[in-house]
Amino acid sequence: MYELKTKENDRSVIEFIESVENPKKREDAYRLLDIFTETTGFQAKMWGTSIIGFGSYHYKYATGHEGDAPLVGFSPRKAKVSLYFATGDERREELLKAFGKHTTGKACVYINKVADIDTEVLKKLILQSIEFLRKTYPNP
Template sequence: MYEQKTKETDASVIEFIEAVDSPKKREDAYRLLDIFTETSGYEAKMWGPSIIGFGSYHYVYKTGHEGDAPLVGFSPRKAKTSLYFAPGDHEREALLAKFGKHTSGKACVYINKVEDIDIEVLQQLIKQSIHFLRKTYPEN
């Protein structure tokens, strides 16, 4: 049976951020921590060894695969900082068009530094993602 790799842990978010090598990435991580906490209304938790997540939801796919994941989150990776939002819909794509310098995948948006992005659009992306996931996967 499939074992989900990325699970919520009891690891310290602050200790994780303090272990980030780059002082600039560490500073950005603290800034994102404040923005995500304030905007989402959820306390930061570590998910797996390197994702800082906010809130959680339980998903069940049509295939029967199910698990838990953070509603939104981020990870200060070596190359770029990954931001985790719900997979794309039209509203997300419209927000990303105004977001600033980034690249994106299905659920991840990658930034070099916080100065490259529009903080108000980031806050809208956080709210939009939470709303989308709560609507798609209502709590039982």
């Protein structure tokens, strides 16, 4: 049976951020930590070894696969900072148009540094993602 690797755990968020080698990326990680914490109202938790997540939801796909994931989160990776927002909502795409310098993958939004983005739009993306996921996966 498939086991999800990215699970919430008790590792220290601060210790993880302190382990980020690049000082500018570490500084951005603290800035994002403040923005996500203030906007979500949730305490930051480590998910897996490198994702800082906020809140959680339980999903179940038509295939029967199910699990838990953070509502939103980020990871200060070596190349870029990964931001995790829900996909599938048109509002996300509209907000991203005003977000600033970024690229997108299948599920992630990537930025080089916080200075490249509009932090007010970031807050809107965070709230939009939480609202969308709560509608899509209401608590049983």
